[in-house]
Amino acid sequence: MIVFRYLSREVLVTLSAVSAVLLVIIMSGRFIKYLAQAASGALDPGVLFQIMAFRLPGFLQLILPLGLFLGILLAYGRLYLESEMTVLSATGMSPRRLLGITMVPAALVALLVAWLSLSLAPAGVTRVQQILNQQDALTEFDTLEPGRFQSLRDGTRVTYTERLSEDRVRLGGVFISERKDPTASKQEPQISLLVAEKGRQEMRPDGSRYLILDNGYRYDGLPGHANYRAIKYDTYGVMLPKPDASEDITAREATPTAQLWGSADIADRAELQWRLSLPLLVFVVALLAVPLAKVNPRQGRFLKLLPAILLYMAYLTALIAVRGALEKGRTHMGLWWVHLLFLVIGLAIFYWAPLTHLRAKRRNRLEAEQ
Known part of the structure; x- marks a missing residue:
């Protein structure tokens, strides 16, 4: 023993x-x-x-x-x-x-x-x-943190906000950068930039969510080229994509x-x-x-x-x-x-x-x- x-x-x-x-x-x-x-x-x-x-x-x-x-x-x-x-x-x-x-x-x-x-x-x-x-089921807005650049869509979309309310509904000092398909023609805008003084989240009847931006600008163009476009807007809507949280497991x-x-x-x-x-x-x-x-x-x-x-x-x-x-x-x-x-x-x-x-x-x- x-x-x-x-x-x-x-x-x-x-x-x-x-x-x-x-x-x-x-x-x-x-x-x-x-x-x-x-x-x-x-x-x-x-x-x-x-x-x-x-x-x-x-x-x-x-x-x-x-x-x-x-x-x-x-x-x-x-x-x-x-x-x-x-x-x-x-x-x-x-x-x-x-x-x-x-x-x-x-x-x-x-x-x-x-x-x-x-x-x-x-x-x-x-x-x-x-x-x-x-x-x-969360959107970009639900996982957003103030004062931090957040990358989504494999780095093709970057979102930033200076301020975010406790109920995560309103934000201030918004910056959004979205890179389009690099295989597209160079005559087409490749990068879109959105800046806004403030924004808010809205839910549509179909379940989709939008970020409504107020008092800002949109810039479309190709880096290194002078043929860019600048648009001033009072209200602009951006659809919030869903993050892709994946794991290598099967049902x-x-x-x-x-x-x-x-x-x-x-x-x-x-x-x-x-x-x-x-x-x-x-x-x-x-x-x-x-x-x-x-x-x-x-x-x-x-x-x-x-x-x-x-x-x-x-x-x-x-x-x-x-x-x-x-x-x-x-x-x-x-x-x-x-x-x-x-x-x-x-x-x-x-x-x-x-x-x-x-x-x-x-x-x-x-x-x-x-």
């Missing part, structure tokens, strides 16, 4: 550390993307942390299997390097018993991954879609798992198999990691780390590729054969080393007898 607690603690502590590092790296990259959308006005800065929180289960369901794999490699690699595994082997710790002990924390991780993939991740994607739909990812059971749709079956594959992935990578973690103290603990990571990436890449083929109807074999293939590879690696060691001992004994 003491050995069981010691090995389990080593694996779980290393798993937590590795998963935390991976989570920070992945979430930092995704947060930068959301932050860029907020800076361009496509997202309300107030919803950034909500989106990240709801996307967290989707990140963890992929990070935890890799974290367990690396955790076993690093934890057991250190034990082999410091000859602790040699001492445990001398006291009766067989490779099968070591694998059995390892499968206990692996089962805990698999249960957590199953909960994430089957329940929390789809629910989180649903909430993210709801937030993004609410953001898509099927938000479908509850209960609705996927029994579905005849190929894509639904592929999504269901993918969600069920993640917990299975945990057990198979644990089987792969145990023999791969065994290192010679003279070789260092990182000797097998790169080949092991490449094997894991091949496993995950094969699952993703077969999932894509299954969604497109190119195959009907499902994802199970990929798990079976790497299970066989794991068993082969697990039993190959003891067989090799047994053959070497037998050969040495025969040589000694001769």
Whole structure:
């Protein structure tokens, strides 16, 4: 029991550390993307942390299997390097018993991954879609901040206001720049500038919104050319475009798992198999990691780390590729054969080393007898 607690603690502590590092790296990259959308006005800065929180289960369901794999490699690699595994082997710790002990924390991780993939991740994607739909319903006027240039339409439209009322209805000191299609003829105006003393927002019966500008000028022309046009106006209406808040998620990812059971749709079956594959992935990578973690103290603990990571990436890449083929109807074999293939590879690696060691001992004994 003491050995069981010691090995389990080593694996779980290393798993937590590795998963935390991976989570920070992945979430930092995704947060930068959301932050860029907020800076361009496509997202309300107030919803950034909500989106990240709801996307967290989707990140963890992929990070935890890799974290367990690396955790076993690093934890057991250190034990082999410091000859602790040699001492445990001398006291009766067989490779099968070591694998059995390892499968206990692996089962805990698999249960957590199953909960994430089957329940929390789809629910989180649903909430993210709801937030993004609410953001898509906003207009440029709703995301405008006073004293800041806001770029929309891929940078073809820039809006600025000096003052903005608390109810976000009236503004003062307005500047709007819009660049037209650069492929258009140079005889046509390429840039339109609007400046106004004040403005207000108006809602039309069809649901569209307009910014009504008062007491200003409009300038149309091409930079570097003198043939520009200036128009003074008392009232001018500008239609407010909707920001495009997007995310690389599909509606099927938000479908509850209960609705996927029994579905005849190929894509639904592929999504269901993918969600069920993640917990299975945990057990198979644990089987792969145990023999791969065994290192010679003279070789260092990182000797097998790169080949092991490449094997894991091949496993995950094969699952993703077969999932894509299954969604497109190119195959009907499902994802199970990929798990079976790497299970066989794991068993082969697990039993190959003891067989090799047994053959070497037998050969040495025969040589000694001769």
